[in-house]
Amino acid sequence: MSTPVSTPDLDEQLDLGAAPIEPWQTVVWNDPVNLMSYVVRVFRTYFGYSHEKATQLMLAVHHDGHAIVATGPREVMEVHAQAMHDFGLWATVRRASQ
């Protein structure tokens, strides 16, 4: 066992606990145009979700008006939202805490 010879000067800005990585979400919203089969296919092929999970998400979008399709760093969620827009789905990005 050893003890430090001196107590280091801790700079407050170096406290990693002060800046947690905040999760964001990609949310897909319902629209009256896109086909259910198409939405399932997009979730399945783009996110790599199983047919079952993709179908559950599609039904959530359809019945609840929206569904969270991904959670993670903001930049990644923006890439997902753009990909959804490429497919003609309407997606938004928001803080997970909202």
Add this chain to the structure above:
Amino acid sequence: MSAGIVQVRLAPAEELQLRHLIEDFRELIGAERDSADPAVARLTPSPYPGDSDAAHEFRAATEDDLLGRRDADAATVVAALASTEQELVTMAEEKLFAERERGIPVEDLDAWLRTLTALRLVIATRLGIDSEEHHDPDDARFGVYDWLGYRLELLIEVAEEQGF
């Protein structure tokens, strides 16, 4: 390298109509586009609807790229249909509406799906479709909208049946 072909059925008359719709679509999203057009806006939605600064910034940074990819998709479909117009010059009328096999390479499948979807989104915006029940049998544009939906549904079905 082709991993496979998705076989669909389309009549030459359908291919011709599809090609004309796509030509209009490419004009709509091209360099001369009106970004304030609701149909263009629908294709480039904001991921930050509650935050106009972030929304504006995001759209300014991504609209060109996004519509550029749309145009590339549309160009892929148009290229596949390019031979039809030539054929039609000498085609007997009864063949015009007869379905025939058309193979779509798997690598072009997403371009077809996205383009058919985009055409439906544009038509829906023009028709003011705001619910799944919204329909007017007297408006011929609904016929085009329904036809595109039917063909898109079949294309998805066939692709999934074939394991793509």
